[in-house]
Every structure is written in C-alpha cells, then in structure tokens.
Amino acid sequence: MASKNDIHRALRSQLNTYSTENGIAIAWEGISYAPTEGVLYVEPYFLPASPRQVELTGPTTRDRFTGIYQLTIMDWQSKNNIEGIEDQYDLLQTYFGRGTALTYTNGSGEEVTVELLRYGSAELDKSDDVMLSLPVSVEWRSDIWVG
Secondary structure (H helix, E strand, O other), X not given: OOOHHHHHHHHHHHHHHHHHHHOOEEOOXXXXXXXXXXXXXXXXXXXXXXXXXXXXXXXXXXXXXXXXXXXXXXXXXXXXXXXXXXXXXXXXXXXXXXXXXXXXXXXXXXXXXXXXXXXXXXXXXXXXXXXXXXXXXXXXXXEEEEO
C-alpha cells in the first residue's frame, strides 16, 4: 500500500534530480553531513501534517496527506554570495514550483502523485556569523487510496 514514505521519496527524488543536474550538494536528513567551506548546499526537511479522510463511504477511500518540504539554501558568509543564493532560489523553483506534479512508483508498483501547491521563502537570514541561509517552503498534497 502506498504511504507517506512514498510521498517523501517522490520529493527526495525531485531534489536529487536538481542536485545532480546542477552540481549542488544536499545535506540529506538523517545522514551525517560536513559542509565544505565555500560550497553552497541545501538542507531538506520533510514536514508532513496528519492525514485527513477525503471520502466517507465506499469499499476504498482516500486519505489526503499535506505538508511542507522545507528546503534551506545555505552558503558561507565569507563569500557574501547573496546573488548566488537568490539564483538557487529561482533554480529550485523550476523543480518545485506551484502546479508541478511529481509521480513516484513504489516497490509494490503503486503510483503516488504529489501536487506542489505553493513555493515561497522567508527573508534571507544573515544572523549567523558563519552561514547565510534562505528557507524555502514547498507546500504539497497527495491523495492516497486506503482500504
């Protein structure tokens, strides 16, 4: 059966495509990462909300999963590379922009579609003495059949 983990895999797969095609390092969740001085990288965080039942009756129903895929662009203060961070923001949007639909097929052959609803960021954070960071929130949803 498809699950929340499949949604996470779809988002990670898209981020991996961005990373591979553009040579950007990723500090993956749950994996130790030591940043290389002077090298921009992205820190992803999968933040799902509790699922909601979409349909009330029938032999099978759907649960709606929603959440945020937080992508924080990190770069070194010493580079003063604000334009580089802004360029990455724009580039990430081509992979995670509103209206994008990601598809993932799990090991059981079940397909999960993840719809990206909103792409936005907070202000560039310059408060750290070593790193600049720009948090980008990608809002997503996916309906998964259950039952």
